[in-house]
Amino acid sequence: MAxxxxxxxxxxxxxxxxxxxFCGYILTKGSSYSIAPQKNAAVQENTSAxxxxxxxxxxxxxxxxxxxxxxxxxxxxxxxxxxxxxxxxxxVAGAGAGKAxxxxxxxxxxxxxxxxxxxxxVTLARNSDLNGLSDSIRHVEDRFNKNYNYDWVFLNDEPxxxxxxxxxxxxxxxxxxxxxxxxEHWSYPEWIDKEKAALAxxxxxxxxxxYGGSEPYRHMCRFESGFFFRHxxxxxYDYYWRVEPDVKIYCDIDYDVFKFMQDNDKWYGFTIxxxxxxxxxxxxWDTTKKYMKKYPQYIAADNNLDWISDDKGDTYNxxxxxxxxxxxALKFLRxxxxxxxxxxxxxxxxxxxxxxxxxxVHSIAASLLMPREKIHFFGDVGYFHVPFHNCPIDDSVRLxxxxxxxxxxxxxxxxxxxxxxxxxxxxxxxxxxxxxxxG
Ligand SMILES: Nc1nc2c(ncn2[C@@H]2O[C@H](COP(=O)(O)OP(=O)(O)OP(=O)(O)O)[C@@H](O)[C@H]2O)c(=O)[nH]1
Ligand SMILES: [Mg+2]
Numbered sequence: 001m002a003x004x005x006x007x008x009x010x011x012x013x014x015x016x017x018x019x020x021x022f023c024g025y026i027l028t029k030g031s032s033y034s035i036a037p038q039k040n041a042a043v044q045e046n047t048s049a050x051x052x053x054x055x056x057x058x059x060x061x062x063x064x065x066x067x068x069x070x071x072x073x074x075x076x077x078x079x080x081x082x083x084x085x086x087x088x089x090x091x092v093a094g095a096g097a098g099k100a101x102x103x104x105x106x107x108x109x110x111x112x113x114x115x116x117x118x119x120x121x122v123t124l125a126r127n128s129d130l131n132g133l134s135d136s137i138r139h140v141e142d143r144f145n146k147n148y149n150y151d152w153v154f155l156n157d158e159p160x161x162x163x164x165x166x167x168x169x170x171x172x173x174x175x176x177x178x179x180x181x182x183x184e185h186w187s188y189p190e191w192i193d194k195e196k197a198a199l200a201x202x203x204x205x206x207x208x209x210x211y212g213g214s215e216p217y218r219h220m221c222r223f224e225s226g227f228f229f230r231h232x233x234x235x236x237y238d239y240y241w242r243v244e245p246d247v248k249i250y251c252d253i254d255y256d257v258f259k260f261m262q263d264n265d266k267w268y269g270f271t272i273x274x275x276x277x278x279x280x281x282x283x284x285w286d287t288t289k290k291y292m293k294k295y296p297q298y299i300a301a302d303n304n305l306d307w308i309s310d311d312k313g314d315t316y317n318x319x320x321x322x323x324x325x326x327x328x329a330l331k332f333l334r335x336x337x338x339x340x341x342x343x344x345x346x347x348x349x350x351x352x353x354x355x356x357x358x359x360x361v362h363s364i365a366a367s368l369l370m371p372r373e374k375i376h377f378f379g380d381v382g383y384f385h386v387p388f389h390n391c392p393i394d395d396s397v398r399l400x401x402x403x404x405x406x407x408x409x410x411x412x413x414x415x416x417x418x419x420x421x422x423x424x425x426x427x428x429x430x431x432x433x434x435x436x437x438x439g
Pocket of ligand 1: 156243
């Protein structure tokens with residue numbers, strides 16, 4: 001009896017073991033087809049690997065960033081992970097064809113890390129800009145960079161505080177780099193007469209010209225015109241996107257902006273354009289004309305001169321791309337043509353004796369020294385820097401890109417904007433109904 005009871009126990013144990021093995025087999029097979037673990041692996045790899053490796057940020061912080069990315073866009077991220085290289089290739093092909101993907105599925109359009117463009121955001125800021133800059137970073141990250149994790153270079157004429165660096169590190173998905181500007185890029189060159197500069201500032205204060213009395217503003221404009229792209233931290237990159245404090249991105253950007261620039265060989269991208277306050281640049285155009293005469297070889301054959309001059313180059317009409325938003329090719333700023341242009345302007349002293357801004361400087365250079373097709377209007381990103389908005393007026397674009405802005409605020413088609421002129425001169429099609437937004 002004892003042995004038949006133990007035989008029965010053995011049989012029961014054997015059956016139980018078989019059931020266990022079978023269950024284990026089903027579970028194992030099931031997991032190899034499940035999307036969830038793949039999705040998590042892809043998101044973690046995308047978000048944390050590069051960042052921890054080069055920034056030395058805490059693993060816990062990077063993990064949290066990965067989790068935050070996974071949560072809101074889970075469905076899109078899963079689709080992206082499941083489609084793998086296919087989804088990435090689709091996103092790239094869309095941009096390559098010069099079109100932003102039509103749907104608002106930003107997570108699904110994540111480009112692969114392979115073949116990533118050598119590009120970075122770049123921000124000049126003071127420690128006191130931290131709050132306004134944090135807002136800007138959230139906009140750029142939420143609308144675009146959380147999916148692409150491009151680096152971000154921060155530059156300052158003084159060392160950044162620990163608080164600044166810690167806060168920024170928590171907000172950026174790519175590697176954040178912090179640099180101090182060399183003294184010679186943020187001071188008076190020896191040929192500048194400081195007394196003459198001080199008198200010019202006093203005169204501008206009397207005329208109530210905005211920032212007319214400010215020395216730091218002038219150093220800032222000179223630095224953005226001629227030096228930011230020479231900073232050591234910028235050496236690794238081919239493309240930049242400039243971001244300022246207190247700006248907004250209104251729409252989802254569901255394609256890789258830098259890849260778009262590279263694939264289409266675009267050199268300069270803008271969102272808003274308008275005429276400059278001519279009292280800040282009385283001799284900028286004469287100095288530019290001297291440059292054109294001295295270096296005719298640098299003037300592009302099919303340039304955009306007719307956009308910045310109403311009389312074939314005799315005078316400057318003030319039209320400029322608003323440089324607080326800029327996406328550009330660094331090879332242009334590093335070219336002999338541009339470097340010589342900056343040198344000519346710097347020698348003339350107008351950054352200090354007048355108040356030349358980096359916006360007209362970049363814009364005149366882009367309009368003269370590059371073929372017109374190198375300039376791209378980013379009409380689909382939606383952008384705000386006080387007091388002007390770029391809000392796509394086309395309802396289908398606003399819905400597809402989940403834009404959060406009032407189309408009645410859009411500056412693009414207003415009488416004061418230089419963008420309608422840019423469209424006309426470059427044979428670009430205006431969106432239907434633009435006239436309703438011109439008043
Ligand atoms: N480090 C540093 N950054 C500066 C200084 N002045 C301005 N900046 C930065 O340079 C950029 C342009 O300065 P803004 O003050 O925004 O100039 P603006 O856009 O012409 O004028 P706002 O209408 O006031 O925004 C911003 O990114 C500022 O944070 C400065 O003295 N030091
Ligand atoms: Mg600003």
